[in-house]
Amino acid sequence: MIRRALLPSLAALALVACAIPPPKAMPSATAPLIAPSAPAPLPLPPPVAHIRGDLGQARAEFVRSTSRRFGIPQAEIEAVLAKAEIRDSIIAAMSRPAEAKPWRDYRPIFIQPKRIDGGRAFLATHRTALQRAESAHGVPAELITAIIGVETSYGGNKGSFPVVDALYTLAFAYPRTGDPAKHARENQREAFFRDELAQLFALAKEENLDIGSLKGSYAGAMGWGQFMPSSYRDYAVDGDGDGRRDLFNNLDDVFASVANYFAKKGKWQANGPVMQRATRAPGAADFVNPGNSVTLDQTLAGLQAKGYRPERLRYLHTEGGPPVTLVTLEGAAGPEYWIVYNNFKAITTYNISRLYATAVHQLAESIAGRDPDPR
Numbered sequence: 137m138i139r140r141a142l143l144p145s146l147a148a149l150a151l152v153a154c155a156i157p158p159p160k161a162m163p164s165a166t167a168p169l170i171a172p173s174a175p176a177p178l179p180l181p182p183p184v185a186h187i188r189g190d191l192g193q194a195r196a197e198f199v200r201s202t203s204r205r206f207g208i209p210q211a212e213i214e215a216v217l218a219k220a221e222i223r224d225s226i227i228a229a230m231s232r233p234a235e236a237k238p239w240r241d242y243r244p245i246f247i248q249p250k251r252i253d254g255g256r257a258f259l260a261t262h263r264t265a266l267q268r269a270e271s272a273h274g275v276p277a278e279l280i281t282a283i284i285g286v287e288t289s290y291g292g293n294k295g296s297f298p299v300v301d302a303l304y305t306l307a308f309a310y311p312r313t314g315d316p317a318k319h320a321r322e323n324q325r326e327a328f329f330r331d332e333l334a335q336l337f338a339l340a341k342e343e344n345l346d347i348g349s350l351k352g353s354y355a356g357a358m359g360w361g362q363f364m365p366s367s368y369r370d371y372a373v374d375g376d377g378d379g380r381r382d383l384f385n386n387l388d389d390v391f392a393s394v395a396n397y398f399a400k401k402g403k404w405q406a407n408g409p410v411m412q413r414a415t416r417a418p419g420a421a422d423f424v425n426p427g428n429s430v431t432l433d434q435t436l437a438g439l440q441a442k443g444y445r446p447e448r449l450r451y452l453h454t455e456g457g458p459p460v461t462l463v464t465l466e467g468a469a470g471p472e473y474w475i476v477y478n479n480f481k482a483i484t485t486y487n488i489s490r491l492y493a494t495a496v497h498q499l500a501e502s503i504a505g506r507d508p509d510p511r
Contacts, residue, residue, distance in 0.1 A: 220304040229354040239465035255503035273395035274406030282500035287362040295352040302356040303333040335365035359383030402482025414473040417443035432459035
């Protein structure tokens with residue numbers, strides 16, 4: 137998630153800063169409805185860094201509060217921040233997230249032969265460790281693999297931004313659009329990154345990490361699974377019993393931590409459904425599903441009454457069925473209607489984007505040799 141000078145490459149788009157708590161995560165640009173055409177709004181000025189008030193004063197308060205909160209000497213925090221930089225490239229990258237694309241353009245980034253073949257090879261190479269994580273947490277090995285494939289191209293692109301610079305930039309110079317309607321959200325995001333910067337100091341203390349040497353995404357996500365500092369602290373686990381939680385170099389820890397995140401944060405249901413195609417009856421009203429978060433407040437019967445039903449019944453349900461909702465994506469051939477379940481929502485706890493969750497699921501299905509979109 138992050139930057140300012142150049143448009144990010146496709147490799148950079150893969151680093152979408154995951155394992156981020158949903159209420160504070162990156163905004164999704166999924167388009168749940170096909171809206172009637174309207175006059176194009178006047179273009180806003182390009183995003184710019186916005187440093188409210190005196191940076192020195194804000195930074196001094198950050199140092200004091202972080203020191204009190206985590207018991208870290210102020211001098212240690214100040215020494216690290218003295219070398220941190222506010223980077224235009226990070227501001228530019230944050231201003232152009234991959235989720236701004238429609239599904240028809242987003243899907244080919246991740247659901248393509250090279251990434252599918254790479255996932256199958258990765259799964260075959262690390263099958264024992266992946267299955268151990270699956271057995272411990274109930275999260276499929278192919279899903280763990282798909283997360284790593286989407287996040288870092290199976291470890292090939294874990295990010296080259298200094299983590300402290302990424303978080304420092306977004307904590308004190310989060311990009312602003314100039315749109316009054318987005319002002320509160322931009323303030324919230326800046327506060328989120330300021331907290332993540334504080335969490336980074338706590339993480340370094342707990343795991344004995346050298347803050348200055350850490351590299352990651354433009355949003356400050358780290359390691360094979362691209363965990364933010366708070367998620368690293370809360371959900372990383374020691375997968376091989378060596379007494380450390382190393383998400384940079386130890387794949388046993390990486391696999392176990394990704395699985396633990398889904399089990400604990402996402403409430404993943406082992407062997408549960410994720411999503412399935414739906415048809416829309418002629419004359420059915422648009423299904424309004426605003427915002428980024430996924431709210432499971434429907435039933436299959438309720439959706440059918442609204443004109444949306446599964447193309448085929450792929451899952452057996454008890455009376456009334458599990459809670460679901462409908463997601464609409466802009467596909468290459470027109471609107472795609474998807475009924476989504478708890479495990480879809482679980483994927484969005486890693487990254488709140490509905491596009492992201494769909495791509496991860498379809499990549500996992502492809503890696504496992506199943507049709508990602510059975511009709």
